Amino acid sequence: xxxxxxxxxxxxxxxxxxxxxxxxxxxxxxxxxxxxxxxxxxxxxxxxxxxxxxxxxxxxxxxxxxxxxxxxxxxxxxxxxxxxxxxxxxxxxxxxxxxxxxxxxxxxxxxxxxxxxxxxxxxxxxxxxxxxxxxxxxxxxxxxxxxxxxxxxxxxxxxxxxxxxxxxxxxxxxxxxxxxxxxxxxxxxxxxxxxxxxxxxxxxxxxxxxxxxxxxxxxxxxxxxxxxxxxxxxxxxxxxxxxxxxxxxxxxxxxxxxxxxxxxxxxxxxxxxxxxxxxxxxxxxxxxxxxxxxxxxxxxxxxxxxxxxxxxxxxxxxxxxxxxxx
Ligand code: BMA
Numbered sequence: 001x002x003x004x005x006x007x008x009x010x011x012x013x014x015x016x017x018x019x020x021x022x023x024x025x026x027x028x029x030x031x032x033x034x035x036x037x038x039x040x041x042x043x044x045x046x047x048x049x050x051x052x053x054x055x056x057x058x059x060x061x062x063x064x065x066x067x068x069x070x071x072x073x074x075x076x077x078x079x080x081x082x083x084x085x086x087x088x089x090x091x092x093x094x095x096x097x098x099x100x101x102x103x104x105x106x107x108x109x110x111x112x113x114x115x116x117x118x119x120x121x122x123x124x125x126x127x128x129x130x131x132x133x134x135x136x137x138x139x140x141x142x143x144x145x146x147x148x149x150x151x152x153x154x155x156x157x158x159x160x161x162x163x164x165x166x167x168x169x170x171x172x173x174x175x176x177x178x179x180x181x182x183x184x185x186x187x188x189x190x191x192x193x194x195x196x197x198x199x200x201x202x203x204x205x206x207x208x209x210x211x212x213x214x215x216x217x218x219x220x221x222x223x224x225x226x227x228x229x230x231x232x233x234x235x236x237x238x239x240x241x242x243x244x245x246x247x248x249x250x251x252x253x254x255x256x257x258x259x260x261x262x263x264x265x266x267x268x269x270x271x272x273x274x275x276x277x278x279x280x281x282x283x284x285x286x287x288x289x290x291x292x293x294x295x296x297x298x299x300x301x302x303x304x305x306x307x308x309x310x311x312x313x314x315x316x317x318x319x320x321x322x323x324x325x326x
Contacts, residue, residue: 022264022308029304037085044299047110048284067104111158120156131156146190155212170213179210215285240279241265246319257320274301
């Protein structure tokens with residue numbers, strides 16, 4: 001018989017061990033398969049934005065054929081969502097996009113800039129994943145702008161303002177089975193270049209195998225706050241966690257501080273068990289300007305969508321903390 005189970009004090013203490021700076025909403029998951037009004041396999045990573053006083057998620061749903069498509073989910077409070085009856089964006093028949101979206105469209109990130117909502121997503125085909133960009137101002141029709149990277153590239157996230165006169169984005173080109181976060185610049189959102197690496201995987205850390213941008217960067221007085229995902233390969237498969245990094249406002253390729261430990265790690269049942277277990281993966285976060293609280297939306301185990309919150313200042317602080325101080 002376990003002493004721990006009989007004694008409430010050590011159990012209470014145990015709850016504090018390895019706690020995350022992101023606080024999970026008690027009603028998680030917020031969207032599951034049962035909440036999707038049309039037939040599909042699974043639901044996961046969603047972009048998040050505020051639109052006309054509503055919280056809006058652009059949700060990645062895998063259809064029954066196995067391709068990913070996007071659907072919209074609406075909420076008054078950021079916690080209780082209703083999913084539209086039909087998908088809003090599916091792989092197109094129009095070239096040049098059709099060839100590269102044949103296996104689906106994945107992991108959207110929405111950035112609001114100059115009155116327009118930009119959706120950067122992964123176009124997936126037998127040629128490998130590459131980045132594509134679309135835009136909308138009403139979330140009814142989406143105009144595809146361009147395919148903006150070669151394969152193999154994922155995790156594109158557009159900055160919400162120009163940097164030194166140019167548009168900027170993160171992306172994650174793959175090198176074999178590893179990959180780091182890069183930045184590229186553009187004058188027209190179509191042609192991208194001046195690429196440089198921003199940060200790399202860390203040996204012996206939770207983010208040692210691959211890293212990629214998650215939510216689009218959030219501007220703060222200390223720099224660009226980027227929530228990113230890091231992967232560690234374990235014997236039973238990869239473990240996806242979320243981390244935070246602070247980047248220079250004028251030159252986001254300069255890392256000012258990188259949290260030593262994750263801000264969210266799979267612990268709950270719905271994060272550990274699903275199509276791909278041990279995954280927390282974010283594509284969107286909303287900063288509540290008045291309360292300085294961040295609502296972070298994340299896919300859990302590639303099977304449902306969850307929300308967690310953190311004070312912006314706690315996330316900023318975490319970027320500058322080292323292992324032994326947290
Ligand atoms: C990544 C992407 C994500 C997914 C994650 C975990 O490569 O495909 O959409 O959530 O893997 O499976």
